[in-house]
Amino acid sequence: MLLRSSGPVLWAAGADLDCSLVTPWPSPGSWSGRPPWPWKMFLVGLTGGIASGKSSVLQLFQQLGCAVIDVDVIARHIVQPGYPAHRRIVEAFGPEVLLENGDINRKVLGDLIFKQPNQRQLLNAITHPEICKEMMKETFKCFLQGRRYVILDIPLLFETRKLLSDRDTQLVRLMERNGLSLKDAEARIQAQLPLKDKVRMANHVLDNSGQWSDTRRQAILLHAQLERSLEYLPLRLGVLVGLASITSFLYLLARCLLPSP
Ligand SMILES: CC(C)(COP(=O)(O)OP(=O)(O)OC[C@H]1O[C@@H](n2cnc3c(N)ncnc32)[C@H](O)[C@@H]1O)[C@@H](O)C(=O)NCCC(=O)NCCS
């Protein structure tokens, strides 16, 4: 697993789990234990190959009291019936990708898009803008909660603009967990950048190829390192300058438009 820092944004790579989108500020006695600093926050992107352990590591950070946002959870949320992405998916792929109750048939859609790159691009074009909006909303909530940093689990972090487990381990874990054949598991892995490229692009690597206790130890050390980091400064300054500019603009506009007494 890896973490990457670019400018004000620190990106991590490697693990993901089904978890709530945002955890509360660490309770007293939690391992951070500091008072909230609403003007300090930076982002940590977590990525890695399929079944490399992203969810497991994200859950670990969540248990340590970190704010986490799981993009796979958001991706499931925005394709529910009634949401714009659901309607567009049916328009693009036809009613055969629906279950009887109107939910997306994930198996059918998954088989389609993991085997056909052009179909995957079509689905990405529908879902990614919606996912992005939700991610921004959740991140802003964390900002208002005064979080020091937020970990965003973004499986396609590097593809769209590791935790390292070697390819075979990744393949075996994916086949075991999802009950997939070798061919189907390989098709899913092929849909993402090779792991070594993700490693090269990351700033920090969590190696999840060994015992879980090793991964846990690495995560604890990393969390301590991120807690001390000054990565939040450019982001906070950027937000403050942006807000100040908007306020000044509105003030000048009001002065021009309103009649003077
Ligand atoms: C195609 C769908 C219905 C398959 O669902 P299914 O439950 O079988 O798989 P699941 O969502 O658990 O994904 C399995 C793995 O494939 C990865 N994955 C999902 N979509 C994509 C994609 N478009 N390209 C590459 N990898 C993908 C996931 O991150 C995960 O690692 C679903 O993955 C989907 O709606 N994908 C589009 C949304 C998306 O791009 N998600 C990734 C978030 S960055």
Ligand SMILES: Nc1ncnc2c1ncn2[C@@H]1O[C@H](COP(=O)(O)OP(=O)(O)OP(=O)(O)O)[C@@H](O)[C@H]1O
């Ligand atoms: N260090 C480890 N040792 C053994 N098994 C592990 C380890 N880490 C994770 N696993 C197992 O590997 C499987 C894949 O892990 P996980 O679901 O966290 O991966 P993921 O990267 O989130 O997958 P996906 O990309 O499909 O969302 C799970 O069954 C998990 O329990």
